Amino acid sequence: MSCPMCRATTNPKYRPFCSRRCADLDLAKWFNGSYATPSRDPEDIEAAIELTEAAEEPLQKKH
Ligand SMILES: [Zn+2]
Secondary structure (H helix, E strand, O other), X not given: OEOOOOOOEOOHHHOOOOOHHHHHHHHHHHHHXXXXXXXXXXXXXXXXXXXXXXXXXXXXXXX
């Protein structure tokens, strides 16, 4: 199996992607697309927002 974003070998930790970066890229792509198609499940969008915030938080806040 290969990464749908860059076709590198899939990392089991981030499958089906090869890395956190590709997983985030795909999420961002999906999330941006969801603005154009308002038929998405609101709970899924909320979960996507939480994932995005969780991914960014460690870079912004250091305890
Ligand atoms: Zn990749």
